[in-house]
Amino acid sequence: MDDRPHNPDGLMENQTSFDLKAAIRNWRQNLAQSPEFRTGDVDELESHVQDSVAELEGCGLSAEEAFVIATRRVGSGPALAEEFARGNGQALWIDRGLWMIVGWAAISGFKSMAESTAQIAFIPTEFRTDLPLLVWILPILVGAILLRSLIRAEGVVPRLLGKLQGRPLALALTALGVGAFSLLLRVLALDYITGHRMLREFILGNLMSLSEWLIAALVILVMARRKLRLAKA
């Protein structure tokens, strides 16, 4: 290899296994750390940068050059955050409140499933049949999916939530579904443990928990709709 010092092409080629996707992901995450942006804002800015990079690459720039210029043109994070903050005030708080409740729903659902698992875990193995196996595996599965979504930027859960954002009713029904399902699992687990003896009482007891989920779903519905209306002006 020619090792003249003035060989920009060679230098570039040596260094660049430039990962455009990762660079954009990093840029996006940096931006998303500013509380002034809402999810849709960052999506929109990213879509802009993607278009800009594609066009610059079309002009013959390398991916890295295109990325540097595109992100420079779109503006620096703090300056953008300042501009976005002016308009986002109220919507931002609704956004935060909404995701807090969604977070509560996710954790409660998971906790409820995990409890069913824990209850059944102390039953001697010889009594276990197919149903508790399902009860066993589900929380682990759900936990794994949640964890993977948290670790990876493009996980299943954020993508799903992103889609549901524009559909308040679907979002609320999903929360209600998670709640009902986790309660059903608890009832089934107890049914299995007690051998039908306490089922009726337990179902009645859980109706109270169900109302809790109903309220949560209702709050989610109202907030998500309010948020949509704000976004639609």
Place this chain on the structure above:
Amino acid sequence: MHNTAMLSKELVAASTVPLVLSVLGKGETYGYALIQSVRELSGGRIEWTEGMLYPVLHWMEREGMIESEWRKAEGRRRKYYRLRKEGRKALEAEQQQWMTVHTTLMGLWKTKPRLI
């Protein structure tokens, strides 16, 4: 010295909304394409900090001038904006105001003796 080629900051800020309204008046589009058409039409003399356009778009949306929708095209998700009735009215008002400034200035400049 004034740079005659580029628009001043103040003028860029003042003309953003009428420019957006005018581009959208020709049909719906997304932010990146909107910036591109303004750049092309102005011969590169109107240069926006691209990201700054979006808060303006969002403000115009809240004001009811435009509406938006996420859509997938060419394998990429983009947020498309289009004019609403309120926006058309705003566009007409802007047109009148800018024309007033324009004709006034033109009238003043015409009287200036030209060098032959």
